[in-house]
Amino acid sequence: MKVRGANWTKYSERRSIPRRMISELLLIVLFCMFIWGYYRKHGEDHVYPPGPPTLPILGNLWTLRFQLHHETFIELAKIYGNVYTVWLGQIPVIVLNGFKAVKEVLNSHSEAYTGRPLLPFFMDLMGEKGVVLTSGHTWKQQRRFGQVALKKLGLGKRNMEVRIQEEVQSLLEMFAAMEGSPTDPSVWITHSVSNVISAVVFGKRFLLEDKDFQKLHKATELVIAAPGTLWARIYDLVPTLMRHLPGPHEKAFKYFHILCSFIHNEVKEHQELLRSELRAKEDMDFIDHYLIQISKTKCDSNSTFNEENLVHLVADLFMTGTETVATTLQWALLYMVAFPDIQGKVQEELDAILEGSHMINNEDRKRLPYTNAVIHEIQRFGNIVSVGVVRKCMADIRLHGFKVPKGTIILPNISSVLYDPEQWKSPREFSPLHFLQENGTFETKEAFLPFSSGQRACLGEHLAKIELFLFFSNLLRTFSFQVPEGECQPRLDYVQAATLQPYPYRVRAVLR
Incomplete structure (x- = not known):
């Protein structure tokens, strides 16, 4: 048996000093954490609503698993109430849950709630330009112009509806060409829908095989998904470091540059046509109108x-x-496959109410209460926007008794409204009855907020509603959608991104 001698004693004595230093450092760190936590808990109670305990540097990012997940916010509301604060690193965010809390901010006519915060990732990716990420004077001018230009281009008029119907017909032909064979509908749906907005902003449609158009779709997918990722949270936490490090965030920057470069080229072409006076007034698109405004x-x-x-x-x-x-629309077909009885009822109504083989138009919606209710329930239950888009206080405000300073970020959890048990009889079930009165007539609900609400509601809300109705009703009248033989029922859960995406699935579109 070996005995530790003098050498060991001297060695242990030499090591005792750094051990004491480590212990002292740990005590100092723990003391600082205590003071920091106390300050957060008590020193700012008069400013921010209380919320979950925070960690130094990380704030509540660890609690949130580095994601802004709607279900996490709903669970936290059960502990801290419908209005509480979470910290994204050193950035406080006031979270609103439930219809009553969200309504106070979204439906307020006060301009204090109309700002849009720019966290480091968004600032470096897109900057404070356009309409989605701007505030104040810039946002007002850009949004007002967007509303006026869309009306000039026929939003709410027959010529816009005709454009949508052309894309609906194209999609129907794609499905028909498969002759009932299993197919993933996502690419065709995205292409057809994308061509609607392309006709509005670019004045033209693109072929499915167009390489540039495929790049635009890829850019859209990556740029929209990027803000909901772990990398975006880390970027916001240490932006100076992340600007010099490789990672998945670089792909978002690359593809947003591709999208902007494509648009720049389109702008140049439009400028040349306007200068040469070759553009007829009736052929003008969104870019033309904006160039004239410049x-x-x-x-x-x-x-x-x-x-x-x-x-x-x-x-x-x-x-x-x-x-x-x-x-x-991808969720719509998924739900129709998952709930064939509801699909059957939609088709019964379409067959009973609509006569002939005319392309369904937006006016038909008034005569199709069950179909309209199903579309609304798809939006409510599908809940693709999830937590909604954050706001920034443009002035000092008082919110639920708390004095909130200018610049504070507010996150209205849209999911908590669409699943609010006080507003919906069975919020976690897919039921078109949520939008139907006892006599079968359609009724709107104030808590139906998939497009948000108030002054910063979605600019294209009206166009989106027309598209959803025309695509969905024409698809259901023409085809029955079924699970391919030998395949499992598609999953009803989702892939978490900036929007909630369905898992990839295949369907059979059988001509009726």
């Missing part, structure tokens, strides 16, 4: 109309106009 306001020092804002506004319209409608 020319009209070039001497106005308060004008925010310029090429940079044009490129980003078109990017905003293209990405949101493609992603939301296409994803909702």
